[in-house]
């Protein structure tokens with residue numbers, strides 16, 4: 536269980552890395568799902584990291600020069616209060632370890648005062664990958680930036696400083712990630728036993744969802760991928776509604792969230808007797824997974840890690856006669872080999888140049904051959920340690 540002292544330490548660390556500046560962050564706002572209903576709320580990860588608060592529209596103000604923090608309570612309408620309730624001051628104080636809770640008006644006065652002594656303010660700048668995203672961004676950070684731009688002569692981005700901190704996990708974060716992984720491993724083992732009695736992708740999804748909620752998880756950290764046969768070649772397939780066809784393989788990419796942290800595990804299973812080709816493709820992906828994991832150690836430059844992983848994937852593709860030219864490599868392996876894992880399922884590695892102890896990342900080689908109706912991905916979660924690495928999901932067999 537993550538405690539308020541964890542969030543306090545994170546605030547102290549960001550004060551240090553921003554050299555005692557003023558930092559103002561906003562929680563996400565609730566977003567429309569349909570008509571008069573909001574979508575299930577997920578908190579902005581940096582805001583959660585610094586406060587532990589899981590409610591929309593709160594603000595955090597830190598005056599690093601005085602080592603002081605405030606939480607700003609959002610204005611809540613009477614009808615919101617009746618239908619949805621709100622976070623009490625007591626719980627907010629206990630969760631965050633911040634005992635100064637102020638109103639919106641008080642916050643604007645406080646910021647005006649701070650702007651007299653501080654030339655600039657830190658907040659989260661534009662999301663760096665925004666132009667690649669095909670959905671609307673949560674508006675809360677832009678709204679906050681507009682407010683800050685009116686008060687301070689300069690608004691600076693502390694996204695990178697925060698992602699550098701978040702890239703190196705504390706002991707209690709590793710413990711939380713291990714628990715989320717253990718839950719996901721348990722679900723995979725449970726579902727694999729039941730697989731012969733299931734006929735549809737959605738039945739498999741339902742088994743995972745049941746297992747997660749039954750064991751106290753909030754559920755999936757991202758939409759589960761239950762992809763049989765050709766569906767596995769759509770990387771983020773999540774319709775999960777097809778009936779299994781004889782001799783399909785089943786690709787499962789599943790991520791439970793527990794205690795604020797995500798896991799992310801993929802396995803590919805046989806449904807009936809696999810073909811020789813399916814066994815062959817699965818075999819080379821699994822061998823690549825092991826070889827790539829073996830090179831992970833602290834100090835390895837990330838570019839070098841990617842280069843060596845690419846070579847291992849080319850070797851795997853060549854072994855099953857899929858590498859006729861260098862361009863085939865990306866055709867059959869069209870995604871990244873790794874991403875960070877933490878509060879966000881795609882956690883930043885802080886743009887650090889090398890692997891460092893405390894980083895948690897996925898290792899997820901995959902080969903997808905649409906013309907053969909075969910898609911195989913095997914994904915483990917790995918902790919970089921002082922002496923090398925630990926495979927946190929090693930307990931789950933990678934067998935077909």
Ligand SMILES: [Mn+2]
Nearest residue numbers: 799897899914
């Ligand atoms: Mn992943």
